[in-house]
Amino acid sequence: MAKTDFGPPDFRELIPPVIKENYGKWKYHEVPQQGVLRHVSESGAVLHSVRMASPRLVSGDFIREISDIAEKYCDGYLRFTTRNNVEFLVSDANNVDPLLDELDDKGYLVGGIGNVISNIVHTQGWIHCKSAVTDASGITKSIMDDVKDYFTGKIALPARCRIAVACCINMCGACHCSDIAVVGIHRTPPRIDDELASKICEIPNTVASCPTGAIKPNPRTKSVTVNQEKCMMCANCTVVCPAMKIMNPAKDGVSIWVGGKVSNARTAPMFSKLAIPFLPNNAPRWPEVTDAVKHLIEVWAVNAKKGERMGEWIGRIGWERFFTLTDLPFTNQHIDDFTTAKTTFRSTTQFKF
Amino acid sequence: MAKTDFGPPDFRELIPPVIKENYGKWKYHEVPQQGVLRHVSESGAVLHSVRMASPRLVSGDFIREISDIAEKYCDGYLRFTTRNNVEFLVSDANNVDPLLDELDDKGYLVGGIGNVISNIVHTQGWIHCKSAVTDASGITKSIMDDVKDYFTGKIALPARCRIAVACCINMCGACHCSDIAVVGIHRTPPRIDDELASKICEIPNTVASCPTGAIKPNPRTKSVTVNQEKCMMCANCTVVCPAMKIMNPAKDGVSIWVGGKVSNARTAPMFSKLAIPFLPNNAPRWPEVTDAVKHLIEVWAVNAKKGERMGEWIGRIGWERFFTLTDLPFTNQHIDDFTTAKTTFRSTTQFKF
């Protein structure tokens, strides 16, 4: 029987000596240039980290290539960030520039630090998930091609802007708390294969899976029925009951949400809010989506004060002004009707015309 | 058949000439002294209003007495305020001082304007309501005796402070949006007279009346049962079904809520929040309640900045600091568990120890 339950390799054996020695003793950091972090320890020791964009979905070639680079400049030490960038951990300051040169030569992008757009956190999409309404990798690539100058710092921004992409409303990531989130959505209710349902559907679980209470057992067909007026096309029932099908290539699409954040800096974490309820699912490059994202970034960049993230900016100017400045229509879809909807109603006469 | 549906007397026939002439033309007002408003019209005309405390529950003698006073100084014109004070509408500026003197002689209190504690908005209590847990008039009188120097302006306050008293959680008034609210509460669930219920209870209505879904039909007894763990002792079922009795003199009591407001000035309207879940129902003078109210006022008065109402002050310092400054215990009762409870949870690491 194979060895089990031994856990991952011990990180303490995979960190460079400078980290081992200065663990917990880092004193401050600076950013000598975009893409480079210079951490200084209480002991005076210095570590440079060089951050490089990654597509996240990578090949063995990529793994071997970054390993080679790490070996060449970093004694083999590197890490990934929580947003899936690669960080080369350079102990010898003299290696920083040569490393940057090599990355540049190879066409890799360096950046992602501070008030920029870092890598997009995204999900599986059609590459591996059965629930995918759209392809997260494709949208991510299309957006990042367009906004890469914000990653490399070529164009300045008022604050960091975190973009996330999810292929369905399960939102595997932090779409619900991102400055800009792109989320695949359905717009038509599930279709039920009654025949199949009567055989395989665990009806109580299916009924319970519906957030809006739209599903009722149908004793006649031994299946279930969906109240179309209550169904919010969340697809959760389709995860629980394979006899419910919701994919609808002609009608499914993409929604955009804005103003979320997770850090507690200055303001509390915030949920992202609906900005654009529907854009077409226009593979392979989703021009409507990339245009919308760029537009949102640009309106924010022009109007926000220095240091104001998307949600903080909107918090200051108000959502009514957000919709006029972005020229986006405010629709029925924007108005919440879920369980705590009433807490979103504007119970004050304070608003802007 | 009697005349019906003619509506109240026309206010236009009951306003003094100076108002008729300057209706909609008032330009500004000042407060020459506490209890006196001086409104100036675009035409230059002036109206003085002298505000006098009223117990709200008044006798015919009182009605006749204020009528006499109004006749003497105001050509008979007077009004009541939305907080049940009396306002004498003095057209002849020379009458203001004599009026004030007479009110003083008669022991009437003048004040209630601006950054003060005005009259308490309260409800029927044992005087006329079948649902009363406590007596609103008695608590009101007891509090106002204690805080009258804040009404007359003898002691200054950072901002206005609106107090409301309700004899049960129906809160006939604006307890839910008051700087300080005193509300009668039950702490034991209703007792059901099954025999009676089986005869007179409209079971579906009774079940529907329960905000927390604690009531279920009991087919056996043709009555209902109450899930004691879900019952929040709101008494709403007792309004719908006379076979449910909730009065419990030994256990009922008084709760105190703070930080509400209704004006949109500076900050949006706010709900009052629970400060003290229980104080004894100690008639005739409710010393625990009056002490608590005084204490809350004093802590606020000392700590708030000029212009900060109770809720605005708490908004600035945070509730955790409110509880330390007031030295009030934070209990299970303070934590919301009603339908939008989760929106009250502190989803940020920002807090004070």
Next chain:
Amino acid sequence: MEDKKTPLLDELEKGDWPSFVTEIKKAAATKKNAKDLLNQLEKSYGENLGHWKHGGIVGVKGYGGGVVGRYSDSPEEFPDVAEFHTVRVNQVAGFFYTADKLRQLADVWDKYGSGLYNMHGSTGDIILLGTTTENLQPCVDELADIGFDLGGSGGAMRTLSSCVGKARCEKACIDATDIIRDLTLHYQNEIHRPAFGYKFKIKVAGCANDCCASTARSDLAIVGTWRDTLRIDNKAIREEYVEKGFNIVDRVIVKCPSKCLSWDAEKGVLNIIPEDCVRCMHCINEMPKALRVGTEEGATLMVGGKVAIVKGAMIGWVLVPFMKMEAPYTEFKDLLDKIIDWWAEHGKNRERISELIERMGLVTFLKAVDLKPLPQMVREPRSNPYIYWSPEEVENNG
């Protein structure tokens, strides 16, 4: 009726605040029911228990409400309050009275009731506190003779009330007292003959200071506002305030919720970004001699205010950001009729309008009353990805 002692209540005659006990005693000098009210109340004070019975419907001819039936649960002990019904008399708009009018009222009530009043009830009515079933009809008849009609109770439109408005306030952007006068007359039937599933309340505030707590406690609140720019008299700011030591920055500038004000100390000029002003009233409140509301006046309509029963308290929210309010208020009445119709059609027993909206969804409601969704209606758009699409919306949208 023996002269019982009331030692507990006597305690409430002490102190400087005017005493309701003294008032009841004054009435009790001539009124047996006032006396027995005092006696029963003394008992309540001793026992921590009210003594009014549950239920008991009474009425007067031609009306379905306006009186609240009340019976003592100890009629043997307190025979004179065995029946002690309240008469809700529609107050005069703005609570304006003359000495004559009040005396007329007192004459009628002395004749038929306890001689006790609430001036006024929380909804706005004059509450005539306590009479017998027998006396109700003649009392109401004689009230009619002096021009006083009943207010609302039960599943009806309730008595409307307002702040003092344009009658005595420089801040009023709408004619609050005229609006409730007009609407009260227009909706007499809805007020007097309960035909709704529950109460429906309307209150009118001349401006966002909301001196009648309208958004907190009315199903539909009409709150005055303006669409242009508030008026600034810089000379008055300087002379009446700043030069007299008023700290305009601390007291006004930093407290403006939308941060649209700035004070140019050098020039002595207050600058405003008009389109950012949310018309909160604060700066005007602080400098009434120098600032005034704008001139393009109208109202914001707020729907859904109420207290806790059954689904929780609600502060009314923006339904119509701006509506001109000109007599005879036809646009408003048309909208109100649609609201009431929808509520009548879909509301359950004891379901307030805000609870119905919460249950059926704000969008459903907006469609029913022909209003377009606007960002002004919400603090923020939805955050949960549960989005309803009607088949038409899917067709029309890609």
Next chain:
Amino acid sequence: MEDKKTPLLDELEKGDWPSFVTEIKKAAATKKNAKDLLNQLEKSYGENLGHWKHGGIVGVKGYGGGVVGRYSDSPEEFPDVAEFHTVRVNQVAGFFYTADKLRQLADVWDKYGSGLYNMHGSTGDIILLGTTTENLQPCVDELADIGFDLGGSGGAMRTLSSCVGKARCEKACIDATDIIRDLTLHYQNEIHRPAFGYKFKIKVAGCANDCCASTARSDLAIVGTWRDTLRIDNKAIREEYVEKGFNIVDRVIVKCPSKCLSWDAEKGVLNIIPEDCVRCMHCINEMPKALRVGTEEGATLMVGGKVAIVKGAMIGWVLVPFMKMEAPYTEFKDLLDKIIDWWAEHGKNRERISELIERMGLVTFLKAVDLKPLPQMVREPRSNPYIYWSPEEVENNG
């Protein structure tokens, strides 16, 4: 396998951002399943439709999870992805690797899988993207040989992850990487053998900047903080910032959420009201060379973070304002065990902890895990007057 064209995907090789299509193509040069992945994906791009089947459980010996079964719905058309299961490999804490370690991994995966990876999955795992049922066991065995174990999936404790923490960050108040290393080892059984009603996630952030989005997406988030006063080096403020033109008032003072900072420009001194600081990190973030976190370090525990399904999204909220985090983290583990026990006992199928707490009430939960109610747990106390009193509380309280 014929060499199909992929004109749509080829579009995604254009542009400067590194292309996942290029990556798949690189793998496809030697891997048939990578090639068919590309082909099936091209079809999805053409049809706007995914081609993975619903369901299909696969596994490896000794584990209940760690692999996600995946089958093509068109196995005839794309035989090489007929089975294309994912292996979730527990990442190294802090995502630290050496070239050697990565190459070892690549060697195993080249042998058994598609040669495609997600570095990393959103939860934190190394996602090995696609292999057959047959290859799963040998792949996992050889991963074990090089020291890599599986992560979590299904109704289990999920793979823990953290920010870089004390390893490379001056702001870390807790040893984030060590905490997840320790907890991961301690909870191997809970991670590897799904026995819960649904997923349970833990993430650790060294400070309130929350660089791993812990409060947004973990059922229990451990966030570093401090109890004393943040450290201020006024000399550095002056020399490194203010004298270099940094506008400390605009950038820092006015943005402090608790307004506890003031800048004495004359003295060149930053003053703080320590007890008012809510440790938001902002001032430290802006002046890393001059300000540092306090020295009395520990963590705030936040419970309940998750996305929308079923009852709506939730950002974790304060459960324990401050807990010392010292290895072996016994206090934390004791609390976590109580939480998991209560959830196991009361949670329904697919009910996250925050949904259970919402359903049963926060107070019920606090009692179950032996925590006292604290004002830090809520933004504000209740506003609706529906107060539950247990019989004991009524006894003990008047």
